[in-house]
């Protein structure tokens with residue numbers, strides 16, 4: 001039994017960041033990296049299944065990214081994942097979510113898991129399509145925004161609840177193996193203590209190349225993607241100001257502003 | 265004149281040889297039971313982990329003897345009980361020495377070498393001293409009985425604060441029964457001893473070598489006269505004596521046999537505990553050995569032998585519980601209960617011949633002897649318990665070790681978990697960008713040196729609260745101006761400074777602490793400077809006491825010490841005096857942790873303030889509630905916060921104008937408490953730096969006036 005959990009190291013913005021000169025992204029210096037919040041939940045879901053099962057279950061985390069991603073993978077190992085795989089090749093740079101899905105599908109084919117979990121979306125890019133495109137490449141059933149999962153390891157199907165608009169839930173029975181994208185709040189992710197993370201450094205992270213999973217540089221990257229980022233920018237700010245003072249003063253100032261607008 | 269040789273007490277006078285043999289047999293049996301008990305105790309301690317406290321044994325021993333002889337730790341905050349205990353202690357020690365002297369002569373020196381000395385003047389003096397010792401013992405015991413029965417001291421109520429009425433070990437009445445059994449049997453030994461002495465006098469009233477010298481045992485003589493007055497004859501006294509002799513002898517021997525099995529063992533455990541006292545307990549928490557896989561205490565066998573010994577030393581006096589701020593506001597924590605729970609657990613699990621299975625040794629949980637998670641998280645690591653314990657029980661290291669295990673298992677408040685993750689990610693508890701750490705300097709009219717790039721005299725370690733909290737930034741700016749004005753050559757670490765880790769460590773996130781500490785140490789070591797200063801007592805403590813364990817030995821001062829010198833040395837001129845009526849709150853990490861009681865008070869005096877102390881001051885200062893990571897854990901709604909409790913204490917000071925603190929976290933906690941506890945408008949909370957600021961005239965720029 002095996003569960004493959006696809007995770008991503010996401011970037012968060014530091015205060016007062018700057019955009020790269022070519023406008024493609026935020027300047028690297030202003031990015032802080034951490035594991036995508038959704039992935040904490042999908043890993044936890046896998047760990048819960050592992051820990052409550054009588055049969056041996058291997059939880060494998062996979063991520064696509066450069067060296068720095070090892071730090072996030074180590075956090076997953078500290079939380080109890082059995083193995084970690086990191087796929088990287090410079091050609092992958094510029095891939096969109098669909099191209100990433102192609103790589104993940106290739107890894108899944110090689111690993112042959114019984115379930116693939118991914119987060120609903122990543123907090124930095126928010127395409128919410130990596131998991132789904134993986135399913136498409138695998139030609140497996142999939143379900144998005146899973147808020148509850150009942151799955152007996154080894155069984156041919158699972159019952160899931162999907163979160164819909166307006167607080168509605170949809171209960172679905174899905175054939176396995178399947179790809180599920182996991183929603184926040186499905187469980188309570190465990191804490192990875194720093195000692196745990198340090199000790200996880202002893203567990204190896206498999207570095208996998210494109211060739212190892214049967215792909216070439218031509219299958220990935222900006223050129224093989226269906227979308228490209230043209231530019232990133234901060235929209236011009238609307239004008240807002242706080243009016244201070246006593247109520248009377250505030251009212252007077254408000255009238256003044258309205259008059260200025262009318263006059264303009 | 266009588267022959268001095270005859271002035272003595274004939275041992276076993278008029279005893280049949282069989283009776284003497286019987287007595288010896290019982291005596292040996294008592295000693296055997298005693299030795300077996302001691303063996304079981306030692307076997308228990310040996311089941312704990314090793315501890316490196318064996319150094320400087322002689323020094324430790326001398327310290328212990330001094331503490332015991334002066335009863336220094338016992339009279340603190342409870343004079344009468346301490347003195348009464350002193351009487352009992354002295355009485356017991358003298359009577360024990362007396363009995364040993366007799367044994368030495370009768371059983372060893374005389375039969376082997378024919379040496380005798382227990383007669384004549386020595387004998388008379390000996391009688392007098394022992395008589396008075398016995399009297400002291402009884403007086404002490406009577407006071408203790410009175411205290412237990414009539415004083416209704418809350419600290420002598422053993423009811424647990426962390427359990428409910430009806431829980432199996434809620435009222436701990438077993439302990440009360442044991443206390444009384446101890447008092448009664450002890451006093452009985454003393455009283456029968458005197459009666460025995462008196463009956464002997466009456467019985468031998470015809471023998472001048474006895475009767476003429478009766479006043480050397482005044483208590484016995486007095487009783488003897490009373491006995492004669494009520495008509496006791498020499499013969500009657502003789503027969504009364506033999507019965508009484510056996511009674512007295514048997515309870516004394518039983519008492520000895522029982523020592524290792526009952527609270528009486530504190531005679532030994534408390535002494536040993538004092539001897540192995542760690543002067544840095546709680547101030548410098550233990551490192552986790554590199555090769556150790558797990559963190560903290562999960563099972564009772566994770567405790568060191570020294571921890572186990574401390575558990576046995578506790579005499580249930582309740583001083584720690586009385587001092588505990590968590591307990592004072594109704595949190596489910598009493599440091600005494602933590603110790604007693606673990607003691608009961610250890611006695612149950614580690615006294616058997618075979619060690620129980622691993623699963624039965626888990627000290628976390630809800631069963632008898634286990635410690636609740638809520639209990640452990642209630643602790644503010646203020647050290648009030650460790651500081652007051654008369655027998656040197658070290659609660660805080662045990663509590664933190666247990667928390668380490670909870671952190672490892674992720675059993676903590678979600679908010680705390682978030683904060684720890686934030687600190688890991690950003691290096692500060694505010695979740696702010698590293699770049700913003702020195703943002704407060706921007707408003708200053710002068711540049712502050714970057715200690716990473718140029719040598720400075722003083723390296724200022726600012727700390728999270730002083731760097732990021734908007735209210736504290738004002739104080740931080742004032743301190744910068746003060747240093748600048750005094751001409752101090754100082755610099756900062758800017759964005760390279762990380763949270764010092766003091767509270768992270770006390771939460772129990774040791775891995776994160778190691779990361780923070782080693783990063784800071786690396787940064788500091790790369791700078792050229794003479795000494796470090798900080799306004800943050802928490803950073804102060806960990807840099808001073810804990811960084812050395814990680815290779816960072818630095819000279820560090822709290823700002824109060826430095827400012828005092830600057831004022832006294834004339835580098836800072838005070839242009840005016842303040843006439844405020846103030847009170848001062850000792851921050852735990854400056855006061856109890858590092859004995860920095862005087863510098864802030866001296867500075868207040870130099871400023872001209874009238875200092876009125878709160879009831880709980882200096883070593884008995886009452887924690888604001890922020891320590892041990894509790895600043896990141898919300899207090900349960902509906903309960904009083906320690907800071908509010910403190911405000912009430914300050915509120916009773918007539919005409920109080922300023923509540924002075926010297927810690928950034930205190931400023932935050934108490935300004936908040938001032939509002940919520942209804943003292944707003946009555947007095948204000950100020951950081952000491954702000955008062956100093958008022959007295960300095962800055963020519964160059966306008967200052968925001970801070971007036972009362």
Ligand code: SF4
Pocket residue numbers: 584587588589590591597598599642643644645646647648649650659660
């Ligand atoms: S350190 Fe303070 S809060 Fe913790 S148990 Fe001791 S007295 Fe109570």
Ligand code: SF4
Pocket residue numbers: 577578579580581582583584585599600603652653654655656657
């Ligand atoms: S731990 Fe110390 S202070 Fe607390 S009850 Fe025991 S002996 Fe007293």
